[in-house]
Amino acid sequence: MSRFTPVFLAGYRREWLRRDIVAGVVVWSVVVPQAVAYGQIAGLPPEAGLMAAPGALVGYALLGTSRTLIVSATTATSALSAAAVGPLADGDPVRYAALSAALALLAGVILVAGGLLGLGAISDFVSKPVMTGFLFGLGLVVMEAQLDALTGDNATTVVFGLVCIAVLLAFKFLRPGWPAMSLVVAGAILVSWALGLSDHGVAVVGEVPRALPDPTWPDVHGDDLVALLPMAFGVLILSTEAVGVSRALAAQHHYEVDTSRDLAAMGASNLLAGLSSGFVQSGGASQTAAAENAGGRTQLTALIAAALILLTGAFLGPLFTDLPQTALAAIVIVAVSSFLNVRELRRIARLRRTAIVLAVIAGVSVVGLGVLEGLIVTAALSLAIVVKRISRPRVTVADGVVTPHSPLFYANAHVVREVVRSQPAPVTLDLQHSFDLDVETVDMLADLDVELINVHPRAAAMLSRRGCSDLVRRT
Structure with a gap:
């Protein structure tokens, strides 16, 4: 088959269609609340996440080689986007949105170039202890950023946010296969509307305009692109998580993935997201797990989810009007709690002391220096490990x-x-x-x-x- 022919079309079986449709609905139910919540991490309004998601899903589905990897908004890339764009936007929301889209486009170009140059194996050069430490620090930074939205300025907001966290954690440990985010979002909207929480000082999302992709080139200057370039390369580093997920699934189901083509496919996802006034996207573990658990067999799952998200953006935006901001903050906090992997850090410490030192340095650098600086430290540590190993052969x-x-x-x-x-x-x-x-x-x-x-x-x-x-x- 042609290099540009969707992989899932080769040998597609009719009996897979029902499973892919069901999985597509499940992925839709997971990606929609994540798109809204992670848009908040990226510092953007809810509609930005809904506009970015369809293109991201379609881009990877048509070019990627993993059967079930779902590319959409992720916590890490959303936080990276906010860290890159915030200082440049200077409080201007229009400029902020344009810079976010520009970063997605720039990351897309770099990922496509990396794929064409055969750099898919870059994931092999990122040390697991170092990345674990980086994500731990990133999780703390993201949580801290959500505290204001979680607590608001009154007791009602605090209580509602804590209840949302408790419900999400209950689903996580008692019913891990359920679409917890979707249920919490739906429940929060219903309770907020019924009790009129906005009248009691609880901040809500407010009116959500029609959220359909509107192909446009962001209004930014060359100097802006230069300033965003380091973070765009940072997306390449963070893509190692997606590559790892796709490799693990391929090994589990006994098929092969082309990591370089997958880099290019994620680049296409970012190009489409950027042209849709969105923000940086990547392969998400939770979204992919939802597709797997629902029995999805091919990337048709992602295409179905993309179509449903388009319908959501076109017709269901008003449903988010009464969604409390504290509920979104709760979703973000619970989502990034998986980054605080203390068990993995303990395991690393038992295996090698030097490895845990590197993990701690990466985590502390993110918290103490900032996301961009922490990412640079993470990349430098991983490179230093590789250089040390190959320069001191046995x-x-x-x-x-x-x-x-x-x-x-x-x-x-x-x-x-x-x-x-x-x-x-x-x-x-x-x-x-x-x-x-x-x-x-x-x-x-x-x-x-x-x-x-x-x-x-x-x-x-x-x-x-x-x-x-x-x-x-x-x-």
Whole structure:
């Protein structure tokens, strides 16, 4: 099939249709309240989430390779968007919305480019302890930002918000498969309308205009795009969570995913969301779990959900008028509570002390320095771990044969050189793990008194061009 043909169309079975329709309705019931609530995290009105969601769902459904990954608003990317846009908007809501859409477009371009360049494996370079620490810190930051909306300025608001949190937690632990967010939103709207909570000082969402995607290019300047660029690359880093979810599902159901194509597909989702006056989107674990638990078999689930969200934005916006802001804050707080993964931090601490130190540094950097700075620290820590590992390869010596257990390249060649020089000449060097050689490594080998074995053809060609093919043992 063509590279651009939707994967789910290949071998689609009629008996899957009913399951996909049911799962699409379930995903709709989950994504709608999340779009409204996470729009609040991003600092945008409810309609922004409803406008962004259809394009995000469709973009990945048509290009992605996971059968059930759902791409829509997520807590992490929404918080990232707010952190990037807030300082630039200077309190202007129109400019804030334009910058949010611009960030989605910029992230989309970077994700598409990453996919085309085959950077899907970037998720393998982000340390799990570091990302766990980052998300823990991000969860605390998001919770703190929701406290004003949760408590308001009167007791009624506080009580209502705490009741919503209690109900959400009860669903989470007692009925985890139920659409808790949708039920809480519906219940909160009903109670608010029946009791007239807005007359008792409880802030409500208010009038929600028609929320249909309105394709338009955000009115921003080149300087704005430059300022947003670091956060756009941050979305690439956060996409590792979505890649991990899609890989786990593929392993569970015994099929393969193309992570690079998935990056490009998430880029398409962001491009469509940005052009729809939305904000940054990514693959969400809770939305995807809803599709899985409902029996969804293909990305037709996402397309059905997208169609239902379009109908919601067109006709059901007024239903959100009496929705208390404290209920949205409760939804956000419970959603990000999953980031406070103390159990995982304890497990990491038991396995390796240095890993928990890195996790703590990442978390503290987010809380103390800010989301952008914390993300930079997270990326730097992950990069430092990778560099340390590959620049200090394990080298064994047995029966006069020196074997580096990682590919040789310029950053670790000096380690192998010192081991070889510490051995009595002549030395045999086993290059079985080095499929290619760079200039610095070939120069290092040419200066040593070694005999090379298990040399791969590309490495042998490089040695020949350097004029030292005589080092290779002839068999």
